[in-house]
Amino acid sequence: MIHRAPLGSFERFVGVLIEHFAGAFPLWLSPEQVRVCTVSEKSEAYGRRVEQELRQAGFRVGGDFRPEKLGAKIRDSQLEKIPYTVVVGPKDEEAGSVSIRDRIDGAQVTVPLAEAIDRLREEAATRQVRQVATPAAPAVSPQGDSSQGNEY
Numbered sequence: 001m002i003h004r005a006p007l008g009s010f011e012r013f014v015g016v017l018i019e020h021f022a023g024a025f026p027l028w029l030s031p032e033q034v035r036v037c038t039v040s041e042k043s044e045a046y047g048r049r050v051e052q053e054l055r056q057a058g059f060r061v062g063g064d065f066r067p068e069k070l071g072a073k074i075r076d077s078q079l080e081k082i083p084y085t086v087v088v089g090p091k092d093e094e095a096g097s098v099s100i101r102d103r104i105d106g107a108q109v110t111v112p113l114a115e116a117i118d119r120l121r122e123e124a125a126t127r128q129v130r131q132v133a134t135p136a137a138p139a140v141s142p143q144g145d146s147s148q149g150n151e152y
Contacts, residue, residue: 024081024103024131028124030060035082037064037073039089046093050086050113057117059124078103084120104131 027033034054038047044065054061062082064073070087077085085101087108092098098116101108111119 025083026127026129026131027083027120028127030081030083032062032080032082033060033124034084034086034120035062035064035077035080036086036088037070037077039070039087041065041067043089043093047088050088050098053113054086054117054120057121059120074101077101086116 021029025031036047036051036054038044047063047065051061051063064076066073074085074087081103083103085103087099087101089099092110095112097110097112099108099110100116100119
């Protein structure tokens with residue numbers, strides 16, 4: 001009989017890791033690190049080029065080129081807990097830049113594509129963990145204390 005403990009301990013470790021991050025993994029650990037979203041169908045060619053350059057830089061990238069509103073694309077990216085959303089439009093194509101939207105801060109910064117790749121590489125290389133899921137607040141009883149007493 002083959003002892004399966006190493007596989008079971010690995011599964012438990014992955015389960016603890018998922019629970020620890022609540023599925024919102026840091027950039028270096030996330031299955032999809034960056035999602036490229038286009039403002040409109042006019043920007044699809046540039047969006048695909050940006051996606052390809054990010055992939056060549058070693059990132060796990062997905063593209064959202066659906067004919068949906070930009071807000072819906074960003075919302076989907078947030079709900080899927082993608083660390084960074086790169087938004088591209090006609091103005092970005094002219095300037096050779098991208099707008100990076102951070103999942104944690106929600107801040108959007110427009111930078112040249114090469115600089116964006118450098119920033120992402122640095123964060124991935126240093127294995128930064130910027131946010132961990134916070135534990136749920138303890139239940140407060142009607143008396144106002146936060147005792148953990150259970151009523152059965």
